[in-house]
Amino acid sequence: MIILIGLGYYGLQKFAHLSFAGKRNLNFLNTSSPPKLIQLEGTKSKSRNFENSKQTICDELRVTYQHFDQLQKTNNKLGLKLEIRFENKHIQIDQIIYRLRYFIKDSDEGEIQTYLVYREDKPEIPTLIEKSSHQKGKLYKNLEQKLDVEKNGEILYNEIGINQQVNEDNTLFLHYINNQLMGIQGLHLIEKISQNIECHFQQE
């Protein structure tokens, strides 16, 4: 648990360090009282400051979490499991492009791991051909096995959404496409970041 918290704080400290090294004033992001927040929205100069700071915050977080494989390595070193919320793989097998989707479906009392297989009959037009919950369907298993045998050489696209623990109670949602960070959500769970921040990035 200490390691876990440590990793979270490493990210936070790095972020905080960069923030303060840049001599930005984060005070206006503080959440002292709700009415103040609403008032701040109407203030022109502060909203300009806010936009600038937001951009910097997102850029700095991007540096910390930019590549999925690096994050995975760091987590592995620390013995941490990634909490994968969904994953989409596009793979080409025998001239046909399949899409393997794994995600977690909601249920009344918990959650259900769900596995889907799509086939592209036309480029980028997927048709859902297999769905299974809790356990992988036959086709899903076969394709995954084939993919593994071919040592991932045929993966055309990989998209993944994970929850990354930042402290004991909170996680960030990180969205990657082809190893690149595309978005971060959950920033308000980090202390001192309190206004309209969602980070979206363009593919390089």
Place this chain on the structure above:
Amino acid sequence: MNLAHKLCAFFILCFALNSQAAVWVDNQSWSLQYEDEYSQWMQSSKVHEKLFSDPSSPYFGVSTDCADTAYALRAIFAFEHLLPFAIYSPSGSRSGTGSLNNRQSNWDNLPTNKERLIAMINEIGDSVGTENLAYFDTFPVAIKSINPGTVFMYKIKARFKKFIRHTYNITGINPVGTFEVIYSTQANKKKGLPLIKRNDKEFDNAPTDPWGFRKFRWPELLGRDLSTIPKELGPSTEQYSLVATLGPVGFFQYVKKTIATSNESTPQKLARLFKSVCTEAQARVDYVNQGLIHLKETDNKCMNYEEFDAYSTPVRDQNLKDLFLKLQSAYNEALAEGVLTTTNSELIHFSEIIFKNQVQANTDLLSACPVNYKVGASLDLANLWKRMSNGSLSSHPNDNVEARWGDKTSVKTKCKSWY
């Protein structure tokens, strides 16, 4: 060209067009006015429990659990108003521009646009859940911008490191600041049951970024920054700051105060909560019976994880318990404020029976809210509370009806409890 040739060419053209049929052709664009209309539509009688389950409904055959219901309602409104509908592509997109949308021809094997709509909604139901809705297809809103059409989504920790997420669709805001909501569940989806409507809902699970009060993104705003959303729709993350500042209870008090048009007195609150406890206690009969029916259909086999998940009731039982506690708290407030004389005396009497155990059996309480849990057997709320508070009720779906309702003579199942 003779007539036969012309007809032949016409049919070929028709076939060619039909073979590339969109779900529907949109010729309108989302606007603030359409958002107002969407909000009005959500409040209207067009959005009702049997929208997907009544064979005479045009949307019979749509199958939804919680997040799917939100997508379905939005898609139906878009369809009826020839508006575009798009969600972030569930399976990804190599071109980076992908979405699942009404212009797709995936369902062009179906002859009518209504059938294609239903097929599209059902595929959405198979492909996404509450997480997609929160992460990609909606944006958080300011408290003052909550209106019918807004969704409320929460995520809470459950046992065994699992989470529970849920989506409510707000269909109305009552003068005292409670919500009218419509929603569905996994068990409802499995059995094709009507949607669930509640007229006096209070939310308890506080927003945690990105969960909370949210609205749908317009198709052209998928993946875009919050600053691109029209200000009039109230894009804001203030709810998360408010929770941090006020705490969950304070947050919902703030929400209630902000959206209410009249104050709720303690007697009114007591009456509302009694009704809510009654509704949910009676709803438990349906939840339990759904499991019992399934058990009968499967020759009493031990349920697998998925079945267990759909038909067990630990969280719903906890919610009912919490509601009882709220009623008790409102009763204590009435005592403390000395407003017992201005409160419906019957309600005070009922509260005393339930929480002070003043009367052993009360036919008035039973007739005010009978919980008919099996043929020929009913519980009043006092007895139910007694059983609930001493832990006699079973949430295990392999238990028989007696065990589920805490009868003394019941024998508990030996089937695995998955969580």
